[in-house]
Amino acid sequence: MKSRTTVRVLESFAEPRPTTNPYIVQLARALEQEPGCEVLTFSFKRALFAPYDVFHVHWPEVIYAGNRGLKGVARELLFAAVLARLQLSGKPVVRTRHNIAPHESLSRSQLLLEGWLERLTRVTITLNSSTGHGQDMPASTILHGHYRDWFAGIAVNEPTPGRITFFGLIRRYKGVETLLESFLKTELAGLTLSISGKAATEEISHNLLEMAQGDDRVEFDFRYLSDAELVASVTQAELVVLPYCAMHNSGAAMAALSLNRPVLLPDTPVNRLLQEEAGPGWVYLFRNELTAAAVEGTLMRLREHSPRTAPDLSARSWQSTGAEHLRVFENALDHQAKHGAGIHSRLAVNSDVG
Numbered sequence: 001m002k003s004r005t006t007v008r009v010l011e012s013f014a015e016p017r018p019t020t021n022p023y024i025v026q027l028a029r030a031l032e033q034e035p036g037c038e039v040l041t042f043s044f045k046r047a048l049f050a051p052y053d054v055f056h057v058h059w060p061e062v063i064y065a066g067n068r069g070l071k072g073v074a075r076e077l078l079f080a081a082v083l084a085r086l087q088l089s090g091k092p093v094v095r096t097r098h099n100i101a102p103h104e105s106l107s108r109s110q111l112l113l114e115g116w117l118e119r120l121t122r123v124t125i126t127l128n129s130s131t132g133h134g135q136d137m138p139a140s141t142i143l144h145g146h147y148r149d150w151f152a153g154i155a156v157n158e159p160t161p162g163r164i165t166f167f168g169l170i171r172r173y174k175g176v177e178t179l180l181e182s183f184l185k186t187e188l189a190g191l192t193l194s195i196s197g198k199a200a201t202e203e204i205s206h207n208l209l210e211m212a213q214g215d216d217r218v219e220f221d222f223r224y225l226s227d228a229e230l231v232a233s234v235t236q237a238e239l240v241v242l243p244y245c246a247m248h249n250s251g252a253a254m255a256a257l258s259l260n261r262p263v264l265l266p267d268t269p270v271n272r273l274l275q276e277e278a279g280p281g282w283v284y285l286f287r288n289e290l291t292a293a294a295v296e297g298t299l300m301r302l303r304e305h306s307p308r309t310a311p312d313l314s315a316r317s318w319q320s321t322g323a324e325h326l327r328v329f330e331n332a333l334d335h336q337a338k339h340g341a342g343i344h345s346r347l348a349v350n351s352d353v354g
Contacts, residue, residue: 026150174243267285
C-alpha cells in the first residue's frame with residue numbers, strides 16, 4: 001500500500017449537536033485521534049469546494065431528503081452537484097451500510113440520486129457480517145461500537161420490577177403502536193410501560209395517546225432525552241423492548257446492553273448474532289409480530305434465569321475503530337488508483353458522444 005501523510009475524509013454528517021446520534025460523535029472522535037486522518041464534517045460548500053480525499057457516507061437520505069417544496073428541490077440539486085464533483089474528480093466514496101434500505105420512501109428523483117451514489121461507491125463498511133453488499137465491491141465489517149464510555153459517569157437507577165421501556169426517536173417502522181397494543185393486553189400483575197423519545201410526527205404521538213386511553217400503567221415522554229435522562233429511563237427498566245418492523249442494526253439495542261439492561265428484539269439473523277455475542281440472559285427474541293404473551297413470557301424467563309455477568313461487548317471497543325476506518329479509507333484510495341483510469345476513460349468517451 002502506498003504510504004500517505006494524511007487522509008482527508010469528508011463525513012456525510014454535519015457538525016455534531018446535542019441531539020446528534022452518539023455513534024456519529026464517537027466515530028468522529030475516534031477518527032480525529034487517529035494519526036494520519038483529518039475529518040471534515042459535511043456542508044454543501046465543503047462537499048463542492050473543499051479539498052478532501054474520500055467521501056464517507058452514512059445515511060445519504062439525511063442530506064437530500066426530508067424537505068419539501070423549493071428547499072427540497074434545492075437540496076437534491078446540490079447533492080447532484082456533489083455527486084458530479086465526485087465522479088469527475090475520481091474521489092472514492094466509502095459507504096457505511098447501517099440499514100439494508102432507507103426507512104422512509106424516496107421520490108423518483110431521490111431514487112435516481114441514490115442509484116448514482118451507489119455507482120460511485122468503491123468500498124462498503126458493514127456493521128455486522130450479515131449485511132449484504134455489491135458482489136464486485138470490496139467490503140469490511142467494523143462492528144457498531146458500544147456506549148459504555150459514552151455513558152460513563154452518569155448516575156444509573158436500579159431496575160423497577162415489571163417496568164418495560166421503549167426509548168428513541170419514535171417512527172412508524174419502529175413498531176411502537178404494536179408494543180402499546182400488546183402491552184394493553186398483558187395480564188401479569190405489576191407491569192408498567194414507559195415510551196420515551198421525540199415522535200417523528202404529531203399524528204404518531206396523538207395515535208399513541210388515543211390508544212392508551214388514559215391507562216395509568218402507561219407513561220409517555222415525547223421529547224428528545226438528554227444523556228442523563230436517557231440513562232435514567234433505560235436503567236429503570238426491567239426489560240427494554242424494541243419491536244422494530246425492520247431491524248438490522250440498532251443503536252438503541254446497543255445502548256441498552258451498554259447500560260446492562262436486557263432487550264427483547266425481533267428474531268433476525270443480526271439479532272441472533274447479537275444474542276450469541278452478548279451471552280445468556282441479555283438478548284431475547286420474538287418471531288413475527290410482538291404479542292402480549294411474548295412480553296410476559298420474556299419477563300418470566302428473565303426472572304428465572306437472570307444474567308450473572310454483564311453482556312460481552314468486548315469486540316465493540318472504540319479504541320480500534322478509528323484505525324480500522326482509516327485502513328478502509330486507504331484501501332478505497334488504492335482501489336480508486338488501480339481502477340480509476342478505466343472509469344475516467346469511459347467518462348471521456350461518453351462526453352464525446354453526440
